[in-house]
Amino acid sequence: METNHQLKRADFIFKNENDWKEVLRKNINRPPHELINELISSELKGRGGAGFPTGLKWKLSAEVDSDIKYVICNADEGEPGTFKDREILSLVPFKVLTAMAICGHVVDAKEGYIYLRGEYFFLKPELNKAISEFEHYCKEINLDFCIRIFMGSGAYICGEETALFESMEGKRGEPRNKPPYPAISGYMNKPTVINNVETLAHAYTIFTYGAKRFYDLGVQYSRGTKLFSVSGDTPKPGIYELELGMSLTDFVNDFGDGDTKAVQVGGASGFLVPRKRFAETTIGYEGKLIGISLPTGGSMMLFNSSRSMFNVLDNYLEFFREESCGQCTPCRVGCQQLLKGIKAVKTGEKNAGHLDKLLRLAETMQFTAKCGLGQSVANSFSSIVENFREEMIY
Amino acid sequence: MLDYCLLILFSSHYFKPMDTSATLVKNLADQYGRSRHNLLPILQGVVEQEKYLSESSMIEIARELDMPASEVYGTATFYSFLEHKKMGRYIIRVCKTITCSMKGKNQVLLAIEDMLKIDVGETTPDGTFSLLQTNCLGFCHKAPTMLINNDVYTDLTPEKVRDILSEYLTKSKEGGQNGN
Structure with a gap:
C-alpha cells in the first residue's frame, strides 16, 4: 500500500459557466435520442447519493406519453457533512438551469422547479435573478421552458424524491411507496425527472465537452468526477472536485491531520470507515460506499483520535x-x-x-x-x- | 394532538381571527393560489411576516383554501421551520449536527444563553430573540454555524457571537418595524 498515487483533482464544475447560452442553443437543436445516448454513454450516475444512471432516468421519462411533465432540481441538501450543492447554486447557477432546460427538451417538459431547502433561503434572491436572465434568453431563442423556486422548510426527509413531491403538493413530507417511480408518476402524479444539483452540473459538462471527456475520468462503474465536501478534523476543510475511484488512504494522506482515526463516507446515512480499512476502501459506486438512496453524495467527515x-x-x-x-x-x-x-x-x-x-x-x-x-x-x-x-x- | 385538532375545528366556528392575520392570509392566497399545492408557500409567507403560525392564522388558511384546519395543522407541524409557537423577532438557530458539535457548538450556545439570559427553546421577555437548535445547515467546513432569521453566521466563537448579537441588539433598539 506504499505506492500512493496522488488524488486526481479536476476542475470542471466551477469553471466556464459563461458559455451557457451557446451550450443551450446547440443542445436544444439536437434530437432528444442523441442527447440521451450521450448521457448514457458517459455513464453519469446520480450525484445525490443513490447513483441511479442519469441517462436512463431521462430516457424512461421521455418514453412516457403525457401532456404535462416536470423537471425538478433537488436542492434539499440536508445530509450532515454535505455542502457542495449550495456552492454550485451560488457560483455556477446557469449550468444547472441550462441542464434543466436541456432535460426539458429531451423529455418534453415545459416546467422546471428547484426545490431549495429552507436553510438556503439566502440564496433565493440571486438565484431568482439568474432565473429571470435565463428565461429571458429562452424567450429569445423560442424555447418554451420556465423555472420556479420552491422553498423547503427544514425537513431533511424532503430530500427523498417522493417526500419532496408530497411537500411540493402541500402535504407532510412523507415518502411514497415505489413503484411507481418518479419518471412515470412523480410531482402531481405526472412523469417527473428529478436530479440532484450536482448531477445537472455534470450533465452540463457532458453536453459541453462530450461524453468521452467525462467517461475517461474515474474508474470502471464510477466514471467522471465528483465534488467532495470535506469537513471535521482536517487542516483544509472545503469543497474539492476529485476523480472517482480514489483510495481512502490517498484521501486521508492528503486531507487528514496526521491522526485520522476514521472517516465517515456519505454523511450520517453513510458508512464509518476505521483506519485499518482505509487501504481496502475506494470511493466510487461499486464500493457501495456512496450508494445510499438519500442525498449522501460526497460527504467526507474526518475524525481524529481525540473524538469519541x-x-x-x-x-x-x-x-x-x-x-x-x-x-x-x-x-x-x-x-x-x-x-x-x-x-x-x-x-x-x-x-x-x-x-x-x-x-x-x-x-x-x-x-x-x-x-x-x-x-x-x-x-x-x-x-x-x-x-x-x-x-x-x- | 387529537384534542388540539378538535379544538381548532370547533373554534373555527366561534373564533373570530385577528384582522391582520386574515388580511395577510388573503393576500398570500391571492398571490399563490388557493389549491392544496399552494399551502406551503402560504404557510411560509405567514411565518415570514409573523414569525410563527398562530392558531387563528392556521384556521384562516384553512378557510381560504377550503380544507380542514386539522390538515393545515398536520402539514405545518411537520416542518421544523414553520413554528407554531410565538417566536421573537430574531430567531437564532444554532447548528447542533456532528461537525458543529465537534468544533465548539456548546461554547457558542453557552455564550448566547449567558448574554440573552434564555435557554434553548425560549424567547427573551421583550420578544426580540428566540433561541433554537437545528440540524445541519450545510456549512460544516466553517463550523460552528448559526442562522439568525435567514442570515448565516459561520466560524463562530463565543466572542464573535457576542459581537453579532450586540449588533442585533443595537439594531433592535433603534427600532424599525421589521428590523430585517
Whole structure:
C-alpha cells in the first residue's frame, strides 16, 4: 500500500459557466435520442447519493406519453457533512438551469422547479435573478421552458424524491411507496425527472465537452468526477472536485491531520470507515460506499483520535430520530430505540450484549423501513458499533 | 394532538381571527393560489411576516383554501421551520449536527444563553430573540454555524457571537418595524 498515487483533482464544475447560452442553443437543436445516448454513454450516475444512471432516468421519462411533465432540481441538501450543492447554486447557477432546460427538451417538459431547502433561503434572491436572465434568453431563442423556486422548510426527509413531491403538493413530507417511480408518476402524479444539483452540473459538462471527456475520468462503474465536501478534523476543510475511484488512504494522506482515526463516507446515512480499512476502501459506486438512496453524495467527515465514537453515533441517532417522518414503524420506533439502547449500554443499565440486539434491530430497519432514511440508519450504526464496540461500552 | 385538532375545528366556528392575520392570509392566497399545492408557500409567507403560525392564522388558511384546519395543522407541524409557537423577532438557530458539535457548538450556545439570559427553546421577555437548535445547515467546513432569521453566521466563537448579537441588539433598539 506504499505506492500512493496522488488524488486526481479536476476542475470542471466551477469553471466556464459563461458559455451557457451557446451550450443551450446547440443542445436544444439536437434530437432528444442523441442527447440521451450521450448521457448514457458517459455513464453519469446520480450525484445525490443513490447513483441511479442519469441517462436512463431521462430516457424512461421521455418514453412516457403525457401532456404535462416536470423537471425538478433537488436542492434539499440536508445530509450532515454535505455542502457542495449550495456552492454550485451560488457560483455556477446557469449550468444547472441550462441542464434543466436541456432535460426539458429531451423529455418534453415545459416546467422546471428547484426545490431549495429552507436553510438556503439566502440564496433565493440571486438565484431568482439568474432565473429571470435565463428565461429571458429562452424567450429569445423560442424555447418554451420556465423555472420556479420552491422553498423547503427544514425537513431533511424532503430530500427523498417522493417526500419532496408530497411537500411540493402541500402535504407532510412523507415518502411514497415505489413503484411507481418518479419518471412515470412523480410531482402531481405526472412523469417527473428529478436530479440532484450536482448531477445537472455534470450533465452540463457532458453536453459541453462530450461524453468521452467525462467517461475517461474515474474508474470502471464510477466514471467522471465528483465534488467532495470535506469537513471535521482536517487542516483544509472545503469543497474539492476529485476523480472517482480514489483510495481512502490517498484521501486521508492528503486531507487528514496526521491522526485520522476514521472517516465517515456519505454523511450520517453513510458508512464509518476505521483506519485499518482505509487501504481496502475506494470511493466510487461499486464500493457501495456512496450508494445510499438519500442525498449522501460526497460527504467526507474526518475524525481524529481525540473524538469519541459514542458521541458521534449519539449525534447521528439524535439527528435521525428527529428527522424520521414517523410514517413507518421500523424507522420511527427503531431510531428511538437505537438511541435509547446505546445510552443504556453506556450508563451500564444494560450489558454489552444488548449491542447485538441493537445490531439486529438496525438490520431489521434496513429491510423493513419504507424509504432510504430508515434503511440507511444501519449503515452508520453497524459500522460504528462493530468497529468501535469498546467505545460504546466504556 | 387529537384534542388540539378538535379544538381548532370547533373554534373555527366561534373564533373570530385577528384582522391582520386574515388580511395577510388573503393576500398570500391571492398571490399563490388557493389549491392544496399552494399551502406551503402560504404557510411560509405567514411565518415570514409573523414569525410563527398562530392558531387563528392556521384556521384562516384553512378557510381560504377550503380544507380542514386539522390538515393545515398536520402539514405545518411537520416542518421544523414553520413554528407554531410565538417566536421573537430574531430567531437564532444554532447548528447542533456532528461537525458543529465537534468544533465548539456548546461554547457558542453557552455564550448566547449567558448574554440573552434564555435557554434553548425560549424567547427573551421583550420578544426580540428566540433561541433554537437545528440540524445541519450545510456549512460544516466553517463550523460552528448559526442562522439568525435567514442570515448565516459561520466560524463562530463565543466572542464573535457576542459581537453579532450586540449588533442585533443595537439594531433592535433603534427600532424599525421589521428590523430585517
